[in-house]
Amino acid sequence: MNSAGPSAEPRGSLRQRAYDALRRRIVEAELAPGERLVERDLAAQLEVSRIPLREALRLLEADGLVVLVPHRGALVAPFTPADVRDLFDVRESLESLAARLAAERTDRAGLARLAGRLAVARAATRDGDQDAIAAANAGFHSDIVELADNPLLTSTMRPLEARTHWLFRLTAQRDPAQQCAEHEQLYEAIAARDGERAASLALDHVAAGRRTSVALAAEWTHSEVDPEAVAARRRRRRDT
Known part of the structure; x- marks a missing residue:
C-alpha cells in the first residue's frame, strides 16, 4: 500500500x-x-x-x-504608520465597548479565564519571554471581546485579531510590566461589574500604546x- x-x-x-x-x-x-x-x-x-x-x-x-x-x-x-493609526482608531472604540459589556455580562468562569490569562502574562513578563508576553496580552484582549457576549461585536473584531497580535509582537519592547498593571486594573473593573470604569480603562490602555506603536512602525518595515x-x-x- x-x-x-x-x-x-x-x-x-x-x-x-x-x-x-x-x-x-x-x-x-x-x-x-x-x-x-x-x-x-x-x-x-x-x-x-x-x-x-x-x-x-x-x-x-x-x-x-x-x-x-x-x-x-x-x-x-x-504595516505602515497609517495602518497602525487605523488599527488604533478601531480598537479604541470597539475594545472600550467590549470591556463595558464584559463587565455587565461575564460570569465567574469568564473572570477565571481572565485571571488565568493575567497569571500567564505575569510569568512571561518575569521570564522576559517576548513571544509569550505578546500571546498572553493578545489573548487577554480577545477574551474580553468573547466575554462581552455580543456576536456582532465578536465577528467585527475577529478580522483584527491577527493584526493586533502582530502589533503586540512588533512592539514587544514596550514596558510589559506597565501593560500587566493596566490589564490588572481592567480586570478589577470587570470583576467589580463597573462597566463605565472598565470602558474608560480600556480606552486609556489602548490609547497609551498609540504614539509608541506609530513611531515604531516607521522603523520596522x-x-x-x-x-x-x-x-x-x-x-x-x-x-x-
Missing part, C-alpha cells in the same frame, strides 16, 4: 496548512513587514504546490497580513520596499 504524502492531501487541506504556517510566521514576526514572499521558496519550505500556496496568500491578503502587488508578487503587509507606496496601492484597490 502506498503511503500518502503531502501531494495526496486535498487541495483545501494544503491551502489551510500553508495559510496557518504563513500566518504564524507573520504574526510572530519571523517575516518582517514589507518582506518579499518568493512563491518558489515558500512552496518548497511548506511542501505544497503553487496553487494552494496562492490561495493561502489570497486569504492572508483578506486578513490584512499580505499584499499582492501586480508584477511584483506577494509581500508581507508593510523591510528596506527593500516603499511601504507607503504599497499601502497606497492597497487602498486604491479597496476603493475601486
Whole structure:
C-alpha cells in the first residue's frame, strides 16, 4: 500500500496548512513587514504546490497580513504608520465597548479565564519571554471581546485579531510590566461589574500604546520596499 504524502492531501487541506504556517510566521514576526514572499521558496519550505500556496496568500491578503502587488508578487503587509493609526482608531472604540459589556455580562468562569490569562502574562513578563508576553496580552484582549457576549461585536473584531497580535509582537519592547498593571486594573473593573470604569480603562490602555506603536512602525518595515507606496496601492484597490 502506498503511503500518502503531502501531494495526496486535498487541495483545501494544503491551502489551510500553508495559510496557518504563513500566518504564524507573520504574526510572530519571523517575516518582517514589507518582506518579499518568493512563491518558489515558500512552496518548497511548506511542501505544497503553487496553487494552494496562492490561495493561502489570497486569504492572508483578506486578513490584512499580505499584499499582492501586480508584477511584483506577494509581500508581507508593510504595516505602515497609517495602518497602525487605523488599527488604533478601531480598537479604541470597539475594545472600550467590549470591556463595558464584559463587565455587565461575564460570569465567574469568564473572570477565571481572565485571571488565568493575567497569571500567564505575569510569568512571561518575569521570564522576559517576548513571544509569550505578546500571546498572553493578545489573548487577554480577545477574551474580553468573547466575554462581552455580543456576536456582532465578536465577528467585527475577529478580522483584527491577527493584526493586533502582530502589533503586540512588533512592539514587544514596550514596558510589559506597565501593560500587566493596566490589564490588572481592567480586570478589577470587570470583576467589580463597573462597566463605565472598565470602558474608560480600556480606552486609556489602548490609547497609551498609540504614539509608541506609530513611531515604531516607521522603523520596522523591510528596506527593500516603499511601504507607503504599497499601502497606497492597497487602498486604491479597496476603493475601486
